[in-house]
Amino acid sequence: MLDGTVITCSAPVNIAVIKYWGKRDDELILPVNSSLSVTLHQDQLKTTTTIACSRDFQEDRIWINGREEDINQSRLQSCLREMRRLARKRSGDGDPAHGVAGLSHKVHICSVNNFPTAAGLASSASGYACLVYTLSRLFGVEGELSAVARQGSGSACRSMYGGFVQWKIGERADGKDSLAEQVQPETHWPELRVLVLVVNAQRKHIGSTSGMQTSVKTSSLLKHRAECLVSGQMDKMMRAINTKDFSAFGELTMQDSNQFHATCLDTYPPIFYLSDVSRQIINLVHCYNHHYREIKVAYTFDAGPNAVIFTLQEHLPEFVQVVRYFFPPESNEEQFLKGLSVDSVPVSESLKAAIGMEPVANGISYIISTKVKVPGSSMWGLSGTLATGNLLFMGPFP
């Protein structure tokens, strides 16, 4: 690795369909149960990270979405430390082409998301996955990296793979077996589509880290879920994905989302992530599926009010119109649906009657339409001598 190297990579967001909530080890970020997620397409949602390495840098620094942040934050330090350790191990293997020179250099890291933070989509997963992946390209580290990403943010380990990914709980206290692995590649289920319904920003909610700590401490229902229920739910979910059984996939997804939020309510003090609009979306989905006597659409909610909807491509046109009808946007209609385009199909009067809700004006800010994708396909690297000040988006240099 030459001095002045600059590498840029991107990493995807993932949405858990079997939720991670609760740690058995706060330092190493080891979970109380396994989890399973779907990796989303980077065209619509991704983190892009550029890292420059130079002997001229006095210290490590990081800029996130244009603002310098504290590089000494412990999780950032965990990732940097672990990647440097792996890099040293690699150069310790004796390959003369790999000098240790770069390893003593400081790095400047610049990270941006192509989706707004206000969207409430967890950017820690894509953010830390990107950081770890970009460092691996910079330091020439190969092999298993999900364990490092995990130490930045638990769900980040799942963003190291595409398609359908599980994060196995692991049994070791040192966490070396608490890793992500791919269940199926994204080519497995091309008909699967995803809508992110961004709900109008409301009151600030409890952050995940502190929320799940309180849940682990106070919720007996969470303890039971983690010890006795998730394992079976993981098996059923993997079976549903492997057989592309959308009905089973959808039902399990909705049940797991509800169970996660149930454990939040069983926390003391209770945690409420679902807003009134979230509940109305849930009601809409159940009425919609009931009308067709079929699970055509499924919802899942993370630690916030936004809904992530899974469906099959054939159902998208009508369902998007249904959402638009019952959650009419306030204005600038063209901005209401972002991402992959969706055909328009009229909503029948019988369907409107079957759902029977009062339309909720301005309940949903906008929709992002996306799909499942493998990460790394838009990875690109730049190498070359660094000229101070040339790379404006890297922020100010000393």
Place this chain on the structure above:
Amino acid sequence: MLDGTVITCSAPVNIAVIKYWGKRDDELILPVNSSLSVTLHQDQLKTTTTIACSRDFQEDRIWINGREEDINQSRLQSCLREMRRLARKRSGDGDPAHGVAGLSHKVHICSVNNFPTAAGLASSASGYACLVYTLSRLFGVEGELSAVARQGSGSACRSMYGGFVQWKIGERADGKDSLAEQVQPETHWPELRVLVLVVNAQRKHIGSTSGMQTSVKTSSLLKHRAECLVSGQMDKMMRAINTKDFSAFGELTMQDSNQFHATCLDTYPPIFYLSDVSRQIINLVHCYNHHYREIKVAYTFDAGPNAVIFTLQEHLPEFVQVVRYFFPPESNEEQFLKGLSVDSVPVSESLKAAIGMEPVANGISYIISTKVKVPGSSMWGLSGTLATGNLLFMGPFP
């Protein structure tokens, strides 16, 4: 019992602090776990039932809140059948003073509540308890009656006693040991006070009977709660009541309410009884207690959005003003607080800041202030020959 007897009795409402949710037998109404409640004062909340018995009546009939209802409804039939069976058993004991004449007569039943149905307070408990108690006075049946009331509506068995009452789950399949019994009389904790916060009527929610059936069928968390958690929670609750430990009583009450609602959310499809205002009340209570570093106030919610607040008399004046401040009534302020009067105490600015919520105009319709009381103290009976049409409130006679 002479022909033409008319008896009038009243019975109280009770509020569960360890919730009943789920049956192991739908016919006999046997629960999946024990429950514990507080019986409320009849001056503010009660059902009054008058029963007339006459050889001239062609059939049993019932009027509830002024409207004739279907006497053949199975739970009404259970109560009538059981009480007549007990009455026959009694007269079969050979006491010559007790003829069986009255038993072959039909009854006309008239039942009214002194609280509006719109208040969302479960009137089935007070209603069936009153029916059973009044029938027992009419038929001269003594002894254990909670098992009969239970067959009308599960929670009705707890209204057969005053003060603090437990409904034991029972082990027998025939339900003969699934009974209510008093834990402490109402004289035990005279400082305990109750506020019912009647939230603005919103969308109709799922009825308890069908809701709990779906929960039993679909919620693993409910199964675990019933099998493993409630028993220990009951012990702790009884200990808190016996020692008048409000802090423990309050915390257990809030936790059990949240856990019950958590199992509703873990139901499929999920059941939401808490409204946005309910959640804001929960938040208010936690902020209020946090400000004082003490559990001064506790909430519990049944299968609807209304809050029942428990507190000690000394905290009432300030807390009522806090509720009024953060949930300002729309108009007719005098009607905002009903029931027992409460002194007025100003709310300090630091307390308002500590709670830090935006006031929610018109979130709460009104407050009922009440306390714990023993039932039966306002029981009164009338005997005499029935003149057709004399008793207007009995509804039309043939």
